[in-house]
Amino acid sequence: xxxxADVSISQDxxxxxxxxxxxGSHSPDEDYSTLDEPVKDTIMRDLKAVGKKFVHVxxxxxxxALLRDWDLWGPLVLCVSLALxxxxxxxxxxxDGGPQFAEVFVIIWFGAVVITLNSKLLGGTISFFQSLxxxxxxxxxxxxxxxxxxxxLLAGAGTVSFVIRLIVVGAMFAWSTLASTAFLADSQxxxxxxxxxxxxxxxxxxxSWMILTFTPQ
Amino acid sequence: QGGGSAVIDxxxxxxxxxxxxxxxxxMHQRMKEEEEEEAEGEAGAGEEEDGEFLGMKGLRGQLGRxxxxxxxxxGKRQASRAFSLYANIDILRPYFDVxxxxxxxxxxxxxxxxxxxxxPQKIAGELYGPLMLVFTLVxxxxxxxxxxxxxxxxxxxxxxxxxxxxxxxxxxxxxxxFLAYLCNAQITMVQMLSLLGYGLFGHCIxxxxxxxxxxxxxxxxxxxxxxxxxxxxxxxxxxxxxxxxTQRLILCGTLAALxxxxxxxxxxxxxxxxxxxxxxxxxxxxxxxxxxxxxxxVVSSAVLNTTAKAIALTL
Numbered sequence: 001x002x003x004x005a006d007v008s009i010s011q012d013x014x015x016x017x018x019x020x021x022x023x024g025s026h027s028p029d030e031d032y033s034t035l036d037e038p039v040k041d042t043i044m045r046d047l048k049a050v051g052k053k054f055v056h057v058x059x060x061x062x063x064x065a066l067l068r069d070w071d072l073w074g075p076l077v078l079c080v081s082l083a084l085x086x087x088x089x090x091x092x093x094x095x096d097g098g099p100q101f102a103e104v105f106v107i108i109w110f111g112a113v114v115i116t117l118n119s120k121l122l123g124g125t126i127s128f129f130q131s132l133x134x135x136x137x138x139x140x141x142x143x144x145x146x147x148x149x150x151x152x153l154l155a156g157a158g159t160v161s162f163v164i165r166l167i168v169v170g171a172m173f174a175w176s177t178l179a180s181t182a183f184l185a186d187s188q189x190x191x192x193x194x195x196x197x198x199x200x201x202x203x204x205x206x207x208s209w210m211i212l213t214f215t216p217q
Numbered sequence: 218q219g220g221g222s223a224v225i226d227x228x229x230x231x232x233x234x235x236x237x238x239x240x241x242x243x244m245h246q247r248m249k250e251e252e253e254e255e256a257e258g259e260a261g262a263g264e265e266e267d268g269e270f271l272g273m274k275g276l277r278g279q280l281g282r283x284x285x286x287x288x289x290x291x292g293k294r295q296a297s298r299a300f301s302l303y304a305n306i307d308i309l310r311p312y313f314d315v316x317x318x319x320x321x322x323x324x325x326x327x328x329x330x331x332x333x334x335x336x337p338q339k340i341a342g343e344l345y346g347p348l349m350l351v352f353t354l355v356x357x358x359x360x361x362x363x364x365x366x367x368x369x370x371x372x373x374x375x376x377x378x379x380x381x382x383x384x385x386x387x388x389x390x391x392x393x394x395f396l397a398y399l400c401n402a403q404i405t406m407v408q409m410l411s412l413l414g415y416g417l418f419g420h421c422i423x424x425x426x427x428x429x430x431x432x433x434x435x436x437x438x439x440x441x442x443x444x445x446x447x448x449x450x451x452x453x454x455x456x457x458x459x460x461x462x463t464q465r466l467i468l469c470g471t472l473a474a475l476x477x478x479x480x481x482x483x484x485x486x487x488x489x490x491x492x493x494x495x496x497x498x499x500x501x502x503x504x505x506x507x508x509x510x511x512x513x514x515v516v517s518s519a520v521l522n523t524t525a526k527a528i529a530l531t532l
Contacts, residue, residue, distance in 0.1 A: 103374070103375045103376075106375065107375055114352075117306060118313070118345075118348075120306065121306060121309055121310055121312075121313040121345075122313050122345070123310075123314075191316060191317070192316065192317065194317040195315070195317055195320070195345065198349060199349065199352065202349075202352055202353065202356055205356060206356050206359065209356075209359065209360060209363070213363045
């Protein structure tokens with residue numbers, strides 16, 4: 001590069017300039033910065049959000065709060081408690097603690113993912129995690145049913161207890177399905193609601209079946 | 218007088234691999250050696266943003282950074298393009314474009330054999346119905362396994378049920394598609410999946426009824442009638458799309474055999490009636506009303522032996 005050999009800085013022109021970056025106006029995030037608040041505030045805020053969603057599931061009204069601020073804490077807690085309660089319900093006590101927990105976990109999450117994909121493929125307007133959130137929270141009535149079943153089974157395992165359990169589980173299953181349908185079916189075109197409701201029905205049916213056929217050893 | 222010159226010394230850069238920069242680097246080797254001390258002195262004195270006057274050390278680093286940055290951008294672009302191409306569920310969207318009325322109509326049609334086999338029959342390439350039917354079959358299988366207290370030694374009940382049903386649907390579809398390719402049948406993979414999936418409707422009905430009402434003869438009647446009807450429908454559709462007698466025979470024989478045998482397997486492997494057969498097999502030593510849970514592989518091999526013997530006797 002013969003031409004470049006001539007390029008040089010002349011000593012007469014001083015090289016100077018600003019090296020400080022001008023501080024811009026306060027970004028709006030600074031007002032909502034949650035890094036400085038005490039830990040108790042953060043936890044209480046999250047717990048309140050989770051609690052509000054539980055209330056929404058118990059009284060399913062068409063509100064968008066459950067969908068807008070989705071979170072997966074509630075589904076995780078419900079899933080783990082349901083899986084723990086369903087343990088130890090088989091004849092072989094030496095090796096069946098593991099598969100029961102993994103079974104329930106996999107069924108719930110795999111089933112929820114499949115239903116979400118299905119509703120998205122059918123033209124739904126709901127996002128992936130919103131749908132997971134709704135389906136997970138609507139497992140709550142079935143967790144309550146599991147608790148009731150365990151208490152009833154403590155009293156005895158006869159025909160009467162089976163009938164009670166059947167009624168309770170059936171009612172909770174209907175509640176779960178209706179609750180999740182109230183949230184999810186709205187995001188579909190009106191003539192395809194049945195196509196979305198059927199997999200949800202099947203999903204909660206399988207979970208209810210696992211709860212109903214649970215017999216502790 | 219100039220402080221430094223903007224000579225690019227490419228020879229000492231680490232990331233030149235056979236590039237023509239090396240030739241240019243050779244040309245200016247002399248100049249580089251002369252000004253190296255000066256450049257090193259100046260590089261520490263203050264680097265500007267402009268890359269030209271950074272001196273040789275700074276320039277080398279700058280160029281290296283730029284090349285690395287470009288490689289990163291290129292790789293990221295390729296990866297995101299590949300991801301959006303293959304992980305895009307919109308690929309499957311056209312196969313889920315159905316109305317509930319259509320699904321119901323297709324479910325009912327799957328039990329009605331068509332009469333016109335000289336004209337290629339239309340198969341709807343839809344995946345919603347078959348997928349829902351496979352899941353329903355999984356649920357029914359779970360119900361059957363639970364009521365018969367099946368114990369699965371390696372794995373879980375759910376895993377076995379899902380594995381069996383999905384394995385059948387996907388595996389047999391692929392195998393039949395391969396056979397269809399060999400026999401020159403006009404059918405696509407999605408259509409094959411759809412056809413076989415809707416054929417599972419007969420299986421669902423049969424198993425749902427016979428897992429709750431335990432009559433041996435009832436199962437055989439359902440097996441022949443319901444299973445037979447759905448097999449006839451699938452066979453008729455395939456025949457209408459294949460040319461040549463040998464090819465038709467191969468395709469339809471395989472499909473009919475696999476379809477009917479699957480229903481037989483589902484009933485016998487996961488049902489209470491298994492214990493009754495074992496009781497009769499083990500002779501007078503076993504008390505007749507003892508309900509003992511059995512291992513599945515032992516059971517199914519015993520059942521297969523019995524069935525094979527029975528078939529051999531009748532032939």
